[in-house]
Amino acid sequence: MNQPELPPRRFPAIMRRRAASFGYAFRGVAAALRSEIHLQFHAVATVVVIGLGFYFRLSWLEWALVALAVGVVLGLELMNTAVEAVVNLVSPEYHPLAGRAKDVAAGAVLVGAVAALVVGLLIFGPRMWALFVA
Numbered sequence: 001m002n003q004p005e006l007p008p009r010r011f012p013a014i015m016r017r018r019a020a021s022f023g024y025a026f027r028g029v030a031a032a033l034r035s036e037i038h039l040q041f042h043a044v045a046t047v048v049v050i051g052l053g054f055y056f057r058l059s060w061l062e063w064a065l066v067a068l069a070v071g072v073v074l075g076l077e078l079m080n081t082a083v084e085a086v087v088n089l090v091s092p093e094y095h096p097l098a099g100r101a102k103d104v105a106a107g108a109v110l111v112g113a114v115a116a117l118v119v120g121l122l123i124f125g126p127r128m129w130a131l132f133v134a
């Protein structure tokens with residue numbers, strides 16, 4: 001008896017496209033890390049914060065807050081890098097709107113960094129105080 005004809009196997013093709021998208025995203029992160037000094041600084045700060053987190057044995061909730069803060073800052077820094085690249089592409093010459101776009105993108109990073117600083121001070125501040133001062 002003839003077997004019923006199976007539909008074409010599309011699942012692997014979808015998976016391949018997803019994997020390619022992840023590849024492009026990782027390539028973007030790597031390119032930004034190579035070229036952006038601010039992002040390199042945040043990456044080093046992230047490694048330091050993770051080390052401190054293990055040293056001070058953070059709770060799950062504290063790890064969650066730290067992860068959120070780190071993710072927000074790194075994500076905004078990447079978005080800022082993307083905005084700068086697009087602005088440089090479409091407006092290499094001076095234009096007030098180009099300047100505003102770059103300033104606002106930089107402002108977004110600043111807001112995220114201040115929030116992350118507050119989280120860091122609340123979580124690590126008392127522990128540092130107890131370690132070095134008290």
Ligand SMILES: Nc1ncnc2c1ncn2[C@@H]1O[C@H](COP(=O)(O)OP(=O)(O)OP(=O)(O)O)[C@@H](O)[C@H]1O
Nearest residue numbers: 036084091092093094095096098099100102103106
């Ligand atoms: N094409 C432009 N038109 C108007 N103002 C600009 C333009 N390019 C940059 N600026 C102004 O100069 C500032 C610094 O721009 P720049 O491209 O040097 O970015 P940056 O924040 O120093 O980033 P990075 O150091 O990561 O390259 C901007 O925030 C903006 O105010």
